[in-house]
Amino acid sequence: MVWPNNPAGAGCRAGPYRRHIVFVSEILSEKTGGRMSDTQTAAKSGFILPRFDKLGVLIAVIALGGVLLPFMIFRANRIVLGEPRMIFEALATPEALVLALLLAAGMVIALLRFRAGLKLAASLIILIALFVLVGRSAYFLTPPDDNFARISPGAGFWLLVFAFALLAADALTRLRLKPWPRIGILALVALAFGILLATGSLNGVSTLKEYATRADRFWSEAQTHVLLAFGSVLIATIVGVPVGIISFRLPKLRAALLNVLNIVQTIPSIALFGLLIAPLAWIAATVPGASLIGISGIGVAPALVALFAYSLLPVVSNTIVGLQSVPEAANDAAKGMGMTGAQRMGWIELPLAFPVILTGIRIVLVQNIGLTTIAALIGGGGFGVFIFQGISQTAMDLVLLGAVPTVVLAFAAAVVLDAFVEMTSTGKPQ
Amino acid sequence: MIEIDAITKSYDQTVVVDHVTLTIEPSSVCAVVGTSGSGKTTLLRMINRLVEPTSGAIRIDGEDTRNTHAYELRRKIGYAIQGHGLFPHRSVGQNIATVPKLLGWDKDKTRARVTELLELFQLDPAQFRDRLPRELSGGQQQRVGVARALAAKPNILLMDEPFGALDPVIRSKAQEDLLTIQRQFETTIVLVTHDMEEAIHLGDKIAVMDEGKLLQFASPQQIISKPATPFVAELIGTGERPFKLLSLARVGKFVEPGSAEGDPIDISATLRDAYAELLWSGRAALPVSEKGQVIGKITLDQLSSHARPQ
Numbered sequence: 001m002v003w004p005n006n007p008a009g010a011g012c013r014a015g016p017y018r019r020h021i022v023f024v025s026e027i028l029s030e031k032t033g034g035r036m037s038d039t040q041t042a043a044k045s046g047f048i049l050p051r052f053d054k055l056g057v058l059i060a061v062i063a064l065g066g067v068l069l070p071f072m073i074f075r076a077n078r079i080v081l082g083e084p085r086m087i088f089e090a091l092a093t094p095e096a097l098v099l100a101l102l103l104a105a106g107m108v109i110a111l112l113r114f115r116a117g118l119k120l121a122a123s124l125i126i127l128i129a130l131f132v133l134v135g136r137s138a139y140f141l142t143p144p145d146d147n148f149a150r151i152s153p154g155a156g157f158w159l160l161v162f163a164f165a166l167l168a169a170d171a172l173t174r175l176r177l178k179p180w181p182r183i184g185i186l187a188l189v190a191l192a193f194g195i196l197l198a199t200g201s202l203n204g205v206s207t208l209k210e211y212a213t214r215a216d217r218f219w220s221e222a223q224t225h226v227l228l229a230f231g232s233v234l235i236a237t238i239v240g241v242p243v244g245i246i247s248f249r250l251p252k253l254r255a256a257l258l259n260v261l262n263i264v265q266t267i268p269s270i271a272l273f274g275l276l277i278a279p280l281a282w283i284a285a286t287v288p289g290a291s292l293i294g295i296s297g298i299g300v301a302p303a304l305v306a307l308f309a310y311s312l313l314p315v316v317s318n319t320i321v322g323l324q325s326v327p328e329a330a331n332d333a334a335k336g337m338g339m340t341g342a343q344r345m346g347w348i349e350l351p352l353a354f355p356v357i358l359t360g361i362r363i364v365l366v367q368n369i370g371l372t373t374i375a376a377l378i379g380g381g382g383f384g385v386f387i388f389q390g391i392s393q394t395a396m397d398l399v400l401l402g403a404v405p406t407v408v409l410a411f412a413a414a415v416v417l418d419a420f421v422e423m424t425s426t427g428k429p430q
Numbered sequence: 431m432i433e434i435d436a437i438t439k440s441y442d443q444t445v446v447v448d449h450v451t452l453t454i455e456p457s458s459v460c461a462v463v464g465t466s467g468s469g470k471t472t473l474l475r476m477i478n479r480l481v482e483p484t485s486g487a488i489r490i491d492g493e494d495t496r497n498t499h500a501y502e503l504r505r506k507i508g509y510a511i512q513g514h515g516l517f518p519h520r521s522v523g524q525n526i527a528t529v530p531k532l533l534g535w536d537k538d539k540t541r542a543r544v545t546e547l548l549e550l551f552q553l554d555p556a557q558f559r560d561r562l563p564r565e566l567s568g569g570q571q572q573r574v575g576v577a578r579a580l581a582a583k584p585n586i587l588l589m590d591e592p593f594g595a596l597d598p599v600i601r602s603k604a605q606e607d608l609l610t611i612q613r614q615f616e617t618t619i620v621l622v623t624h625d626m627e628e629a630i631h632l633g634d635k636i637a638v639m640d641e642g643k644l645l646q647f648a649s650p651q652q653i654i655s656k657p658a659t660p661f662v663a664e665l666i667g668t669g670e671r672p673f674k675l676l677s678l679a680r681v682g683k684f685v686e687p688g689s690a691e692g693d694p695i696d697i698s699a700t701l702r703d704a705y706a707e708l709l710w711s712g713r714a715a716l717p718v719s720e721k722g723q724v725i726g727k728i729t730l731d732q733l734s735s736h737a738r739p740q
């Protein structure tokens with residue numbers, strides 16, 4: 001049997017001495033005093049009451065809430081009010097039993113101080129099981145030959161996903177994995193969900209029914225979304241890094257520029273999108289050829305410009321901060337050994353500033369993946385199209401068809417870029 | 431030879447280096463000493479034009495430094511600073527190879543030179559070449575800093591408090607190593623320090639600076655025995671003067687015929703070491719040995735007469 005880890009020494013086997021330490025710290029942390037005699041007898045007999053993991057308690061409570069709320073929602077058609085289905089109503093009994101057992105085991109593992117590796121494995125298994133069973137449940141609940149019924153995950157399902165995603169995230173933090181293993185785990189999770197989707201296991205779920213009726217549109221909006229989010233960050237990087245370099249060298253320009261960019265950053269996003277309609281429409285109408293290359297008051301152009309404007313400040317300011325963080329002595333030595341300004345920039349300053357610049361790019365990429373949804377409001381396209389359609393039709397499934405891929409994309413971008421930032425930080429003291 | 435000719439630097443109205451004139455002989459060590467803020471660093475940095483003088487001129491081997499591009503000038507002059515200034519993202523080998531790379535040396539020549547320097551500074555190339563600076567101790571980082579400054583075999587080496595961050599034991603070892611290397615390659619060294627002890631130990635000549643002015647430029651003996659101003663005397667410390675003077679000469683020059691009792695002292699020891707040994711063992715004379723053979727003696731009387739200005 002694996003002993004629950006104690007807080008004092010991760011991975012340390014509980015020898016008699018160690019038990020004594022645990023016992024003392026337990027008394028110290030035991031404010032009520034009511035259970036003190038319990039613990040004392042336990043220590044005397046050599047048996048330790050399992051200690052609870054604080055975050056684990058929270059996770060277990062959330063998961064318990066998930067179990068008590070409806071697992072699935074059944075609607076006879078797309079617009080009628082849903083009827084809740086609890087786990088044992090939503091699944092065939094054997095599957096429901098499996099899920100119940102898995103959840104119980106997961107809650108115990110979350111509650112107690114097990115190794116982070118075990119917690120990670122448990123949480124990933126449960127997450128995948130949850131999605132598989134949602135797919136099974138959708139088939140189980142759909143009446144035969146019924147094309148109108150809509151089966152969607154209920155609040156209970158989402159709470160369970162949240163609880164065990166939290167467990168996975170906590171375990172990952174504790175494992176302190178190196179960048180490549182982190183990307184590896186992300187790839188494995190992506191692969192697992194890819195398989196689930198490709199095999200059609202989830203096709204009965206309402207959101208995927210929405211997808212099925214507009215698959216072509218989904219992929220073209222996905223393309224637009226990626227194009228807008230990544231394209232705006234790419235342009236912001238191409239423009240922002242040189243601007244950062246120049247204003248780093250010219251302190252007066254720096255102050256003025258950062259002020260302007262700060263103001264842009266405070267304009268609410270919808271307002272900024274809206275503000276751009278008039279000038280761009282004017283350009284399209286007056287500059288010959290402008291409309292030919294796609295510039296117009298509404299559509300992709302103003303969306304791209306607005307996203308670019310939002311990205312510029314973090315890229316420019318992180319470039320400046322990164323360059324400022326280059327050790328004075330290293331810079332002085334570089335100059336003293338006869339490097340020209342350009343050589344210093346290329347060999348010393350930019351490489352040392354790079355992790356900070358990359359952090360800026362990560363911030364704007366994640367931010368823009370989310371912000372791009374708003375572009376739909378001015379005809380820019382992207383996943384926001386489904387979200388706003390869904391809102392106007394009060395079709396939650398359609399909202400999710402836009403929201404879920406956006407969140408997944410932002411999350412994946414954050415994980416990958418965080419890993420890159422860490423990989424490039426080798427020169428810095430830890 | 432470095433000729434510094436009435437060099438002046440002022441920032442706005444403040445004069446930081448004030449009409450300094452001095453000539454540094456080839457293959458000699460010039461120690462620039464003074465309190466913090468006296469303009470030592472500024473003077474040093476004007477030699478390789480990291481600071482452009484307000485007026486005056488600097489000539490190296492007769493050639494005005496303004497006749498070459500600043501960056502070309504700097505590649506010919508070694509530069510080592512306090513806190514070593516190693517590039518944190520580049521390996522020890524890459525750091526040392528900086529100037530050879532700037533000068534366009536080919537790969538094999540550069541690599542051979544890096545190996546040679548690592549060995550010279552007692553750092554095993556196999557072990558240290560690919561390490562990052564942060565994986566070295568303070569003393570090792572400092573040695574790599576000096577090795578990097580010497581990479582392209584410069585005739586001149588400028589050093590700004592290079593041993594400032596080292597603890598006393600490593601510091602004196604580093605000083606010895608520097609002197610050995612200086613003698614071997616006959617490098618002209620200009621070394622800035624705020625420590626008079628270090629200046630006396632390392633310098634063939636000492637330049638004492640205060641508030642931008644050069645107070646005295648002379649050999650250590652002269653500085654100790656004939657300080658030009660009360661400030662110079664204060665820098666040396668009146669109570670220390672006899673011992674500092676003794677520390678400048680070696681036993682070899684003062685051996686008398688005859689012999690004395692007790693353990694001998696080596697001919698290469700300083701008079702200060704001999705004096706300390708005499709006091710400690712309560713003797714009036716010490717036998718002097720060379721390669722284990724006693725060749726004569728040195729007496730307390732003789733030491734006393736050398737512990738004051740001649």
Ligand SMILES: Nc1ncnc2c1ncn2[C@@H]1O[C@H](COP(=O)(O)OP(=O)(O)O)[C@@H](O)[C@H]1O
Nearest residue numbers: 441446464465466467468469470471472473622
């Ligand atoms: N770039 C500069 N601008 C203005 N004042 C400076 C500058 N560099 C040095 N100084 C001033 O010049 C004086 C001498 O500085 P420095 O040469 O660094 O002295 P030291 O090396 O002897 O401590 C100090 O008072 C310092 O504040």
Ligand SMILES: [Mg+2]
Nearest residue numbers: 470471472590
């Ligand atoms: Mg200084």
